[in-house]
Amino acid sequence: MISLTDFLIVSAALFCIGLYMIVSKHNAIQILIGIELMLNAANLNLVAFGKYDKLNNGGQMFALFAIVLAAATTAVALAIILNVYKKYKTIDPDRIDKLRD
Amino acid sequence: MSLVQVLFYLMSFIALASAVFVAATKNLVRSVFMFFITLFALAGLYVLALADFVAITQIVIYVGGILVLILFAFMLSGKETLNAIAQQRRQFISLSKLPAILLAALFLIVLINVILKTNADHLGWISQSIHQKNVIEPDAATTENIGVNLMTGYLLPFEAVSILLMIALVGAAHLSRKEEQQ
Numbered sequence: 001m002i003s004l005t006d007f008l009i010v011s012a013a014l015f016c017i018g019l020y021m022i023v024s025k026h027n028a029i030q031i032l033i034g035i036e037l038m039l040n041a042a043n044l045n046l047v048a049f050g051k052y053d054k055l056n057n058g059g060q061m062f063a064l065f066a067i068v069l070a071a072a073t074t075a076v077a078l079a080i081i082l083n084v085y086k087k088y089k090t091i092d093p094d095r096i097d098k099l100r101d
Numbered sequence: 102m103s104l105v106q107v108l109f110y111l112m113s114f115i116a117l118a119s120a121v122f123v124a125a126t127k128n129l130v131r132s133v134f135m136f137f138i139t140l141f142a143l144a145g146l147y148v149l150a151l152a153d154f155v156a157i158t159q160i161v162i163y164v165g166g167i168l169v170l171i172l173f174a175f176m177l178s179g180k181e182t183l184n185a186i187a188q189q190r191r192q193f194i195s196l197s198k199l200p201a202i203l204l205a206a207l208f209l210i211v212l213i214n215v216i217l218k219t220n221a222d223h224l225g226w227i228s229q230s231i232h233q234k235n236v237i238e239p240d241a242a243t244t245e246n247i248g249v250n251l252m253t254g255y256l257l258p259f260e261a262v263s264i265l266l267m268i269a270l271v272g273a274a275h276l277s278r279k280e281e282q283q
Contacts, residue, residue: 002109002149004221010113010146012212016205017120024201027129029175033136036167037120040143043159047152052230054237057250060152064247067155067162068262072269074167078174079276085177 007048014041028081028091032074039070109149116142133172140164151237154244 014037021034043063050059085091119138126132140163147156221227230236237243251259 002106004227005216006109006113007146007150008216008219008221009213010117012209012216013117014120014143015212016209017117017124019208020201020205021124023204024198029171030129030132032171033123033133036136036163037123037139040140040163043155044143044146044150047147047150047155049227051151051237052227052235054230054235054241054243054246056254057243057247060155060243060247061250061255063147063152063155064158065258065262067158068266071162071166072266074170075273076269076276078170079273081174082177082277 004048007044011041011044011048014038014044026092026094028084028093029078031093032077032081036070036074039066042066105149109146112142112145112149115139116146130175133168133175136171137164137168140168151239151241152243154247 018034018037018041021037022031025031025034043066046059046063046066048059050057050061050063053059081091084096088096090096116139119135119142123132123135123139126135140159144156144159144164147153147159
């Protein structure tokens with residue numbers, strides 16, 4: 001069988017790739033993809049540990065809720081990004097530096 | 102090495118390699134499409150962790166919903182900004198990315214240290230649940246149990262999430278509507 005440590009290491013690597021994307025990218029959509037990667041890494045941990053909870057399914061249930069919340073977050077975030085693009089004509093977070101004029 | 106382990110290493114290699122490609126490539130549309138592959142490989146990993154229902158949900162919601170949404174937003178935000186960003190990035194290729202790489206690598210080292218010290222396979226509650234036969238077997242049908250749990254123990258979070266989805270739907274529609282004449 002696959003040990004839990006293997007799952008944890010894979011998800012740690014995915015988390016760090018997501019972290020790198022969030023810090024280094026100049027495009028709001030790519031930052032959003034980085035956030036999705038980090039959420040997926042957390043989901044992988046939840047699912048891997050959820051194997052040891054057959055009666056309550058705690059881990060799998062939390063992973064399902066996290067997926068649904070990620071969907072809601074993405075919908076709102078993309079609507080915000082489109083609005084920002086309409087106003088600033090760019091989606092580079094470095095150049096969005098005005099609150100309201 | 103059993104077949105399951107081979108599949109696990111294959112899936113995790115695909116997931117990690119495509120994630121690195123997503124992070125490293127300059128072509129933005131291609132990075133979105135490679136993210137598809139990352140998500141599919143992650144669904145495969147979920148199956149190997151004996152969570153088939155979560156894997157199907159991952160494919161339906163992430164690949165079917167979220168990625169199509171991201172592609173839509175991508176196509177709607179114009180072409181010239183993407184070119185400008187690409188040019189800007191080519192100049193400071195190593196200078197601007199070094200801190201991010203350093204941060205991610207150090208964080209990875211810390212995480213792996215913690216994971217190796219935790220020794221997750223011999224935690225107290227895990228050996229207890231193995232002892233009590235509370236482990237999902239590879240031939241178990243978990244979907245029925247998930248349904249029963251969702252309608253009994255997790256009913257309140259389920260309803261709260263449904264209300265939150267409703268709010269997010271209304272909010273997204275409100276944010277992305279056409280501006281009226283002001």
